[in-house]
Amino acid sequence: MEKKDQELHFFVTKSDQERIHQKMAEMGIHSKSAYLRKMALDGYCVKLDLQDVKELVSLLRRCSNNLNQYAKRANETGSIYQEDIRDLQARLDEIWQCARELLSRLASIR
Known part of the structure; x- marks a missing residue:
């Protein structure tokens, strides 16, 4: 610098x-x-209001924690429940929706 x-x-x-x-x-x-x-x-x-970014990080953290729990269960039992996969997919869809909205708003800043 x-x-x-x-x-x-x-x-x-x-x-x-x-x-x-x-x-x-x-x-x-x-x-x-x-x-x-x-x-x-x-x-x-x-001045950016980063509350949406904080929410996105929180969603990512929860999703990552769930994924780790599913992986641990799969390693212990050799299988994973279909309901767990659907839950994870729903959470990932929610994260992607938040990310798209956030990126759209950031792109509109001029």
């Missing part, structure tokens, strides 16, 4: 500074230099 060794200075009005702080707070950004650098270079900051 390149070292940040160049300074930029500029003046704003009190109301400009208040607005900058308000926008930083809305974005959850605490570093003024990071916010101003991002705005100067890219012209925008994006």
